Amino acid sequence: MPELPEVETVARQLAPCMTGRIVRSLRIFDPLLRKGPQPRPHGRKVTSVRRVGKQVLIEFAGGLCLAVHLRMTGRLIWAPNRRAEAREDRLRARVGFDRGALLFADTRRFGTFRWFRDAREAEPAGIDPVSEEMTIEALREMAGRARQNLKAFLLRQDRIVGIGNIYASEILWDARLSPRRRASALRRAEIVRLHESTRKILIRAIENCGTTFSDFQDAHGLTGSYQQYLAVYDREGERCRRCEAPVRRIVQQQRSTYFCAGCQK
DNA sequence: ATTATATCCTGATCGC
DNA sequence: TGCGATCAGGATATAA
Numbered sequence: 001m002p003e004l005p006e007v008e009t010v011a012r013q014l015a016p017c018m019t020g021r022i023v024r025s026l027r028i029f030d031p032l033l034r035k036g037p038q039p040r041p042h043g044r045k046v047t048s049v050r051r052v053g054k055q056v057l058i059e060f061a062g063g064l065c066l067a068v069h070l071r072m073t074g075r076l077i078w079a080p081n082r083r084a085e086a087r088e089d090r091l092r093a094r095v096g097f098d099r100g101a102l103l104f105a106d107t108r109r110f111g112t113f114r115w116f117r118d119a120r121e122a123e124p125a126g127i128d129p130v131s132e133e134m135t136i137e138a139l140r141e142m143a144g145r146a147r148q149n150l151k152a153f154l155l156r157q158d159r160i161v162g163i164g165n166i167y168a169s170e171i172l173w174d175a176r177l178s179p180r181r182r183a184s185a186l187r188r189a190e191i192v193r194l195h196e197s198t199r200k201i202l203i204r205a206i207e208n209c210g211t212t213f214s215d216f217q218d219a220h221g222l223t224g225s226y227q228q229y230l231a232v233y234d235r236e237g238e239r240c241r242r243c244e245a246p247v248r249r250i251v252q253q254q255r256s257t258y259f260c261a262g263c264q265k
Numbered sequence: 266a267t268t269a270t271a272t273c274c275t276g277a278t279c280g281c
Numbered sequence: 282t283g284c285g286a287t288c289a290g291g292a293t294a295t296a297a
Binding site for chain 2: 253
């Protein structure tokens with residue numbers, strides 16, 4: 001569930017809790033999280049916690065870092081004390097610090113831990129859509145050589161990193177572009193709209209701490225408020241806020257896409 | 266070389 | 282109410 005805004009929210013909330021803390025223990029309860037190298041971070045100080053693509057990257061002094069991917073149902077929770085910790089279930093891992101602990105809970109168990117010796121290795125291939133790198137020209141270039149429809153294009157993490165199924169629909173609605181359009185067929189003015197909408201929607205979602213459905217909670221167990229802005233996602237049959245036509249649901253790459261055929265062309 | 270399909274899991278919801 | 286089928290926000294290995 002967590003897309004870029006939700007991961008950004010979690011990273012921002014964890015950072016002040018974790019930065020400067022020293023690792024005292026690491027317990028991985030779910031063997032699925034134990035793929036790849038398993039270094040011992042004991043005694044290391046956390047130097048930063050930030051979002052990298054859709055992952056939360058925890059960096060330790062000396063270069064070691066842990067990239068946590070929440071996938072569908074993963075949650076990172078900061079537990080300042082034992083009482084807060086006792087409330088959590090379905091725990092897959094726990095990192096104990098000199099003060100407090102980081103808990104990882106994940107119902108569907110798709111989430112991943114990956115350890116690196118250097119943070120640069122954790123960088124995803126795609127462009128971060130809310131960074132300076134995401135220029136109109138960069139978008140035009142990427143779209144120009146994509147043979148896919150716009151929905152599939154936006155979900156490609158090797159091009160633009162961070163957009164998932166919810167925000168793909170929302171961005172295309174905002175840009176008044178049909179999810180079925182071929183990415184390479186966009187006119188320049190349409191690319192400009194797509195660029196603008198992508199940044200606008202994601203930034204607004206970050207400002208609202210993401211979207212909360214059933215699973216997503218931030219590091220303090222709170223919830224985001226972006227759902228009040230959702231224009232099409234999960235609104236099949238309801239009226240489009242722009243043109244009153246009914247919102248439609250179609251399936252693209254085995255996933256739901258919501259859009260308005262009245263004003264998305 | 267791209268792009269579609271199957272798959273990793275669990276739990277909520279749907280339809281009969 | 283009970284039960285099996287279906288679906289869910291992600292991403293990747295494999296097949297086509």
